[in-house]
Amino acid sequence: MEAHSQGYPYDMILNNIARFVDLADEEKDLFVSFWKKGSAKRKEYVLEPGGITKYEYFVTKGCLKVYSLDPSGGEHVNMFAIEDYWTGDLASFTLQQPSTYFIKALEDSEFLTITKDNFERMLREIPKLERFYRILYRNSLVNYIKRTNEGISLTAEERYEIFLSTYPQIANRITQKDLAAYLGITPEFLSMIRSKITKRS
Amino acid sequence: MEAHSQGYPYDMILNNIARFVDLADEEKDLFVSFWKKGSAKRKEYVLEPGGITKYEYFVTKGCLKVYSLDPSGGEHVNMFAIEDYWTGDLASFTLQQPSTYFIKALEDSEFLTITKDNFERMLREIPKLERFYRILYRNSLVNYIKRTNEGISLTAEERYEIFLSTYPQIANRITQKDLAAYLGITPEFLSMIRSKITKRS
DNA sequence: CACCTTTCTTAAACTAGTTTATTTTTTAGG
DNA sequence: CCTAAAAAATAAACTAGTTTAAGAAAGGTG
Missing domain, CATH: 2.60.120.10 (Jelly Rolls)
Incomplete structure (x- = not known):
């Protein structure tokens, strides 16, 4: 106090x-x-x-x-x-x-x-x-x-990665759908980006 | 004075x-x-x-x-x-x-x-x-x-029309190329938009 | 005023992201 | 702990805007 x-x-x-x-x-x-x-x-x-x-x-x-x-x-x-x-x-x-x-x-x-x-x-x-x-x-x-x-x-993929590193404490509290709406893309396209990144690493 | x-x-x-x-x-x-x-x-x-x-x-x-x-x-x-x-x-x-x-x-x-x-x-x-x-x-x-x-x-076309009505005093002092770069599109696409609008009216 | 550069237009092939639809996975809450 | 509803993934057809290229129109400077 x-x-x-x-x-x-x-x-x-x-x-x-x-x-x-x-x-x-x-x-x-x-x-x-x-x-x-x-x-x-x-x-x-x-x-x-x-x-x-x-x-x-x-x-x-x-x-x-x-x-x-x-x-x-x-x-x-x-x-x-x-x-x-x-x-x-x-x-x-x-x-x-x-x-x-x-x-x-x-x-x-x-x-x-x-x-x-x-x-x-x-x-x-x-x-x-x-x-x-x-x-x-x-x-x-x-x-x-x-x-x-x-x-x-920047591309949607770059914006996604910037969001993850800038707001890690927000990223894991929200849905993919809401995150897609923040990034200005469809949930479907975000899903594609994520599977592409996963395969790459 | x-x-x-x-x-x-x-x-x-x-x-x-x-x-x-x-x-x-x-x-x-x-x-x-x-x-x-x-x-x-x-x-x-x-x-x-x-x-x-x-x-x-x-x-x-x-x-x-x-x-x-x-x-x-x-x-x-x-x-x-x-x-x-x-x-x-x-x-x-x-x-x-x-x-x-x-x-x-x-x-x-x-x-x-x-x-x-x-x-x-x-x-x-x-x-x-x-x-x-x-x-x-x-x-x-x-x-x-x-x-x-x-x-x-908004679409590029809508953004173009908003720019024209919001900043008429700027629109006629700049080139199409610079305006396209402001709208986030290529000069070629702006040219297409303009000819489409002209034909329509 | 004439030349040379920059800007603007047109058009066709191309790409990033959307739309629609179906299936699978996750989640909240009774 | 189960189940209905929401969210996420996958895939194929589609669209807004890009790229490349080449010609037409403007525009500034000698």
């Missing part, structure tokens, strides 16, 4: 924040007050498209799948959010436009949520957090740029 | 900043002191991969092409940066890793540059800018997410 501990799940989010900025104890209390606990059972939806996203999420337990459906019903997975990950539909949350994403729990999950009003109030009352979110968004941007480039310039 | 004008190109970058935060006159002077003018003639390289990116860029005139080459030499355009656009290789600049991008002037161009040291000093001395860059990165992230999703779930 560290000094001024808030206990699970608040210590988890505070430790995440502490990577980039130091909050004073009273700022920590204030910070925590803006976030609410939430949870979802396996297979339950955390978010469905159509309406405007109410919350941004910080996952403290479990695994969420963030995805959209294309016009012909195909699933495209944007990210898998496990413990200590920030997620949500940033476009819908930011621009207050209808969401295009589904968020579904792949395991029994717990998370913290914040509304847009509270998010803005929080940044006004704790200006230090502007720096935190500046760095968080910048890092996300760097990752997105990398992923976009991979999608454009 | 507005109050406390710094003249071209500094008014341009200050107006861009003013979209999200208000700087006091002395903050404007300080801000401007961190940026240096740069320029490149048509076809000249602003950045070549291999080394660590020294600068981030704010374009004030002309048009820059930001791109990378895949293992077999194919060009992949990340963005076209015209007047009032921020650009650079954020991954290399941020993580101080070797750059993987080329930046080439498509027209005679002018821009402002900042080093990483100055960028960090600037944020320490003008904390209000944390908010500006938080919003800038968040907006970039929203755009990247949208573009990634388009690349995954």
Whole structure:
């Protein structure tokens, strides 16, 4: 138990924040007050498209799948959010436009949520957090740029191997079907890739 | 001439900043002191991969092409940066890793540059800018997410039409070849798409 | 304004990844 | 521990986009 501990799940989010900025104890209390606990059972939806996203999420337990459906019903997975990950539909949350994403729990999950009003109030009352979110968004941007480039310039097989080495802790928690939807290919083609790799080694 | 004008190109970058935060006159002077003018003639390289990116860029005139080459030499355009656009290789600049991008002037161009040291000093001395860059990165992230999703779930033809309607002011300044490299297809296939659309209408 | 280079088009053969369908394996949960 | 349902594997026919090549149109520089 560290000094001024808030206990699970608040210590988890505070430790995440502490990577980039130091909050004073009273700022920590204030910070925590803006976030609410939430949870979802396996297979339950955390978010469905159509309406405007109410919350941004910080996952403290479990695994969420963030995805959209294309016009012909195909699933495209944007990210898998496990413990200590920030997620949500940033476009819908930011621009207050209808969401295009589904968020579904792949395991029994717990998370913290914040509304847009509270998010803005929080940044006004704790200006230090502007720096935190500046760095968080910048890092996300760097990752997105990398992923976009991979999608454009690498084969499905290369993208598969990069995923395995980048996210080993996620790879063994999800199905082939969901992984295929993340890689942008069909489960059948992923299956071909896997059997090809197995034969090779 | 507005109050406390710094003249071209500094008014341009200050107006861009003013979209999200208000700087006091002395903050404007300080801000401007961190940026240096740069320029490149048509076809000249602003950045070549291999080394660590020294600068981030704010374009004030002309048009820059930001791109990378895949293992077999194919060009992949990340963005076209015209007047009032921020650009650079954020991954290399941020993580101080070797750059993987080329930046080439498509027209005679002018821009402002900042080093990483100055960028960090600037944020320490003008904390209000944390908010500006938080919003800038968040907006970039929203755009990247949208573009990634388009690349995954739309056909080349759909992506072409979205590009035309989203960036009409860029579309008529670049070649088909560069546009194809942005869309992730060959110039030959873009040519096919165009003739198909022409016949249809 | 004329040449030379670069860009754009057209078309045919080709390939990475999809679609559809059937069978086998794994998994959750009563 | 069993069983229904979901996931994974295999295979053949198919499609979006590539590759190669060769000719037509633009465009910048002497």
